[in-house]
Amino acid sequence: MPIRQLRVSGVRNLHPLTCEPHPQVNFIYGANGSGKSSVLEAIALMAAGKSFRTSTLKNVLHHESDRLELSVAIEDPDLGTCELESLRLRSGDHLLKQNGSVLTSQAQAAHWLPVQIIEPNTFRLLAGSPEERRAFIDWGVFHVEHDFMEQWKTFRKQLKQRNAVLKQKEDEWLSVWNAGFLESAEVIDQQRRNYLKRFTPEFERILKLLDPHIEVTLAYYPGWEKQSSLADVLERQQERDMVLGYTQSGPHRAELRIRCGKLQAVEVLSRGQQKTVVAALKIAQGYLFQHESGRQPIYLVDDLASELDQSHRLALCQLLEDLKCQVFITSIEKEKLTDVWQPVASKVFHVEQGTIIEESSK
Ligand SMILES: Nc1ncnc2c1ncn2[C@@H]1O[C@H](COP(=O)(O)OP(=O)(O)OP(=O)(O)O)[C@@H](O)[C@H]1O
Ligand SMILES: [Mg+2]
Incomplete structure (x- = not known):
């Protein structure tokens, strides 16, 4: 288009x-x-x-x-x-x-x-905050899953309500809000997870074409420790959440971890290599978008x-x-x-x- x-x-x-x-x-x-x-x-x-x-x-x-x-x-x-x-x-x-x-x-x-942008500061996708990489994943999900924006809005609403309850220290209401929060968190997490499953091989293919010598791995972090369910994490963190007045774990904390071996890619790669990796991420996203949406x-x-x-x-x-x-x-x-x-x-x-x-x- x-x-x-x-x-x-x-x-x-x-x-x-x-x-x-x-x-x-x-x-x-x-x-x-x-x-x-x-x-x-x-x-x-x-x-x-x-x-x-x-x-x-x-x-x-x-x-x-x-x-x-x-x-x-x-x-x-x-x-x-x-x-x-x-x-x-x-x-x-x-x-x-x-x-x-x-x-x-x-x-x-x-x-x-x-629109996909590749510009001189584009390596920030590797070096910048998790928010930038979360936005990167969500661009892909948004453009292939038609209801993602609605689901995301619902999740934000649930998060806001849960945080309001935490701030008011109304722990008797927390279990009520937890149910809705967990339900919408599950949908967001699943959509991101599914997207990255399809995206990762495409990224590996494109990176090989751009530079066969760079080896990086992508790992999805859902916003809470993978070994536990979000429900367990919320329960374990409830007291601390209440003190802080906000929800520490959930899809709003998701992240795409980009590594060379055990180290963060940004700590190892040269600037040109970082730009190449980011270009591979963005081009792979375009290929997948075209393949899945026909646009x-x-x-x-x-x-x-x-x-x-x-x-x-x-x-x-x-x-x-x-x-x-x-x-x-x-x-x-x-x-x-x-x-x-x-x-x-x-x-x-x-x-x-x-x-x-x-x-x-x-
Ligand atoms: N708000 C503004 N109003 C008017 N001019 C501006 C404004 N902000 C920046 N400029 C000027 O606009 C010009 C164009 O900037 P731009 O970054 O698009 O140039 P460019 O062709 O990309 O240059 P480069 O090759 O250095 O990247 C610059 O001369 C800059 O000083
Ligand atoms: Mg310029």
């Missing part, structure tokens, strides 16, 4: 732009500070409601603008064309629309834009050359091309992209001081 038209205004240094990307590969090149990452950031913002570069959305808004407007027209072979629009004001107000009708949640937009992901690859040598760049590009999905890929020099990779179906865009211009591709 490629983006057919992209309109952006009020984003960082970009002049209001309208462009018609290629349904497959889009090369975006330009000097430092020209606005390449900002173009990808705009697409990511439309898809996820957040930027991959800042947690403060005001930073994305052009210094001299009070509004940020995004619009993408997406083509789906089964569902037809869909237009998503997002309007953000400096005051913080946000309006999201699909084909002119207001959407009440970002998840509805995310469904249309299954195509969209890849945003920012600053491809950073930390990857030519052979790793080529291997990564080849995997993206084989996916036959839409890719937006940036680099400072055009040659860094086109020297290693000449996909048949592509467009080239040059960004200069906030203006994006399409070049004739061949």
Whole structure:
């Protein structure tokens, strides 16, 4: 489901732009500070409601603008064309629309834009908090299990209620809330577990293609010690939970542990190897998504050359091309992209001081 038209205004240094990307590969090149990452950031913002570069959305808004407007027209072979629009004001107000009708949640937009991002800080997926790896698993589950978002909302509600009871020290009510909490925790855990069972072999396959010398293992940690049932853990931790005023164990503490032997991968691998592992995780997720949903992901690859040598760049590009999905890929020099990779179906865009211009591709 490629983006057919992209309109952006009020984003960082970009002049209001309208462009018609290629349904497959889009090369975006330009000097430092020209606005390449900002173009990808705009697409990511439309898809996820957040930027991959800042947690403060005001930073994305052009210094001299009070509004940020995004619009993408997406083509789906089964569902037809869909237009998503997002309007953000400096005051913080946000309006999201699909084909002119207001959407009440970002998840509805995310469904249309299954975007995967590979960018220079992407190794944070290994080095960062468990939350990032949990979000990674949940991207996959969300896009293949249609009820995951609902299940997750139910679980969050149960967790909130249980925490409220713990804070009030109402232990006589705890067993009542435990039942609902355990029931929804079980559903989330099972969906994640099933997903990772299918995901792991795909990841191993892709990593071998990107770099046969890196050996890492993935292990799912459900959010409590595996040897015990969550019900037992809750009972054992009840007193401490009551003192703390929150639930220490459960799916909200789940984690994907990525290791080299017994050590955390991040402690062993070089930066380039970390980027390769993260790229393998993200590309494997795209392959599995495509295989299981029959839909195509969209890849945003920012600053491809950073930390990857030519052979790793080529291997990564080849995997993206084989996916036959839409890719937006940036680099400072055009040659860094086109020297290693000449996909048949592509467009080239040059960004200069906030203006994006399409070049004739061949
Ligand atoms: N809120 C903002 N308003 C206006 N301009 C901004 C804002 N935030 C950043 N900029 C400017 O936008 C420009 C584009 O930044 P961007 O990160 O997109 O460049 P880039 O082409 O990806 O550069 P690089 O090759 O260094 O990664 C920079 O010159 C930056 O100073
Ligand atoms: Mg950049």
